[in-house]
Amino acid sequence: MKPVRLASVEAFAYRVPVKMPIKVAFGTFRDRPFVLVRVTDEDGNVGWGEAWANWPAVGAEHRARLVVDFGERLVGKAFDSPQHLFEQLSRQLEVLVIQTGEVGPIAQAIAGIDIAVWDLVARREGKPLHKLLSSRAVETVPVYVTGINPDEPERFAAARQAEGHRAFKLKTGFGHDIDVRNLRAMRETLGPQAVITCDSNQTHDLQQATAFVRAIEDLKLSWFEEPIRVDAPQSDWEALAAASTTPLAGGENLQGAQFDAAIGAKVLQVIQPDVTKWGGISGNWEVARKTVAAGKRYCPHYFGGGISVLASLQLLAAAGGEGLLEFDCHPNVGREAVVGDLLPVTDGRVPVPQGPGLGAVPDLDALAGYRTWAPKG
Structure with missing residues (x-):
């Protein structure tokens, strides 16, 4: 597998209102937050990921900021594989987890980046991820x-x-x-x-x-x-x-x-x-x-x-x-x-989508009206 060298890591936070609230034992969902992650390598290949952010809704912007912060540690460095990147980033952030007590948000931001890198590599190889x-x-x-x-x-x-x-x-x-x-x-x-x-x-x-x-x-x-x-x-x-x-x-x-x-x-x-x-x-x-x-x-x-x-x-x-x-x-x-x-x-x-990578890419234009971070302009 060709090494991974990232040129950029971006995050997009959204909140989509729901018509019918969704009830679970710990609370009620009145909107659907989510965080998309886009990574681009030095050859211009792109991959998409997502970081968990479904509760509370205000957590989406926080996760998005974490993704961008962690991405700065990755840009310009070479990794043998997505697994190597995941292991290295996780190890780098172990002390930060202790310092902040934010076990979940940090793990979720790492997960979003990891998914995006795997999508990029699979697209680069011309294969569906599975x-x-x-x-x-x-x-x-x-x-x-x-x-x-x-x-x-x-x-x-x-x-x-x-x-x-x-x-x-x-x-x-x-x-x-x-x-x-x-x-x-x-x-x-x-x-x-x-x-x-x-x-x-x-x-x-x-x-x-x-x-x-x-x-x-x-x-x-x-x-x-x-x-x-x-x-x-x-x-x-x-x-x-x-x-x-x-x-x-x-x-x-x-x-x-x-x-x-x-x-x-x-x-x-x-x-x-x-x-x-x-x-x-x-x-x-x-x-x-x-x-x-x-x-x-x-x-x-x-x-x-x-x-x-x-x-x-x-x-x-x-x-x-x-x-x-x-x-x-x-x-x-x-x-x-x-x-x-x-x-x-x-x-x-x-x-099972048979296109390269995950099989689809987000329609950012369709999502533009729901974006909460970072606002355009």
């Missing part, structure tokens, strides 16, 4: 609908089912009775063949989570995501796993070696890292390979813009296994101005 990572030939991947609100979720899910979706994830954590009612309504409406999962975003304690898994046992959910706090004692996670016939899932709030521990243990059967939240392509490709090799499901977490979903898709296509791609069906210009009509859903699956 074929740069793996020799697998894959045309489609399965998807599941995410972001389903607790207000009559069966209606939203049924509409998506009519559009061709076959798998669905309900946001739970709004109270035992409400959550059980909603899952039962979804199963009754969608039928026995539908794949149904739920995500409580760490809201339960062990007693509550145990009562919940027993109440939904007959619904045959494919997984229960983040039922208790990620940092709960390992004994709590093991007790819940022993009590639950529903597989447990998690990973969006893990980093680095934490994934090795999760993959090696018996508690989580579904591993869900977020490519924009930690690791970018470099870190997540290792997690994906180890997950599949361990016989577990690699299901990348996603709730962002268009670059994020394409990066997640390319990783899943390269990794293989029995995983599904998280797929946001709420209107979002931040996704649509990148993906366009690339990902039509047919019988629960979407095509």
Whole structure:
């Protein structure tokens, strides 16, 4: 692989209003923030990335500034590969993480840069990213609908089912009775063949989570995501796993070696890292390979813009296994101005883009009215 020498690293922060607020256990999304990253090498090749910024909305501008600051450390230097750049930048910023306490924002900015560099290299090689990572030939991947609100979720899910979706994830954590009612309504409406999962975003304690898994046992959910706090004692996670016939899932709030521990243990059967939240392509490709090799499901977490979903898709296509791609069906210009009509859903699956790199580039003109940093002019 030809060394990478960057000439510039740019960041663009956006916030897109939403017509219908999106509710999760920890808060409500009233707009959709996201940060795009553009890197250009000394030969004029370009790559695009995205840094996690979906909560709180004001965090987008902060991440964008971090990306530009970190990019100054990279310009003009040679790196053997994107992985080399990721490792070197991560090592350089270890003391800054301690100094600021900003573990998440710094990891997210690094991830955005890493995705962009991988996109650049794949475009330079004339290959789709999944074929740069793996020799697998894959045309489609399965998807599941995410972001389903607790207000009559069966209606939203049924509409998506009519559009061709076959798998669905309900946001739970709004109270035992409400959550059980909603899952039962979804199963009754969608039928026995539908794949149904739920995500409580760490809201339960062990007693509550145990009562919940027993109440939904007959619904045959494919997984229960983040039922208790990620940092709960390992004994709590093991007790819940022993009590639950529903597989447990998690990973969006893990980093680095934490994934090795999760993959090696018996508690989580579904591993869900977020490519924009930690690791970018470099870190997540290792997690994906180890997950599949361990016989577990690699299901990348996603709730962002268009670059994020394409990066997640390319990783899943390269990794293989029995995983599904998280797929946001709420209107979002931040996704649509990148993906366009690339990902039509047919019988629960979407095509894997075969163009170079991630398979698409952002339409900056379509996004111009939503840009919050750095403002033009």
